[in-house]
Amino acid sequence: MPITLLQELPEVRLGHFGSVFVTVWYSELTERALDALEGQQIKLASQHKTVTLVSIVVGASKSPPPELRDRIKARANDLRAQRIGNIVAVTNKGIGAIIARTFLAALSLINDEKMIIVKSAREAADAARAIPGQDPSVAAYAGLGDELEAFVALAAPQAASR
DSSP: OOOEEEEEOSSEEEEEETTEEEEEESSOOOHHHHHHHHHHHHHHHHHSSOEEEEEEESSOOSOOOHHHHHHHHHHHHHHHTTEEEEEEEEOOOHHHHHHHHHHHHHHHHHOOSOEEEESSHHHHHHHHHHSTTOOHHHHTOTTHHHHHHHHHHSOOOOGGGO
């Protein structure tokens, strides 16, 4: 069963596989991307008791601006209450990956939610399947890694639509 596309912006593609909420980041977090992320998570959580957030970073190379970091911090508890897991795969290489990982380390300092940081979509799938309390259909689906890799491999949205 492939990942269902929920929304696509130049900066992010959002989808889900059952209760697993998948985000693929092509560039830095923007206000509209954060709006989409929050809105889609709330919708998915209303359909499933809880969600597992899997974020795959393929192109972000700088931290979000202070106003977005403040908003993330302000909404963290509400969104965390809907999640049983938060997994981030930073798949890009070089300075972009270092910046992304640095931002995530800083975010984890202001957020009580435990983040699992991995380097590939396949590792993210394995981590999602292993989370205690995971939906049994997700935990049992050995093809989740293939589905995540396929979702990431879709062509990135056109920057011209920004």
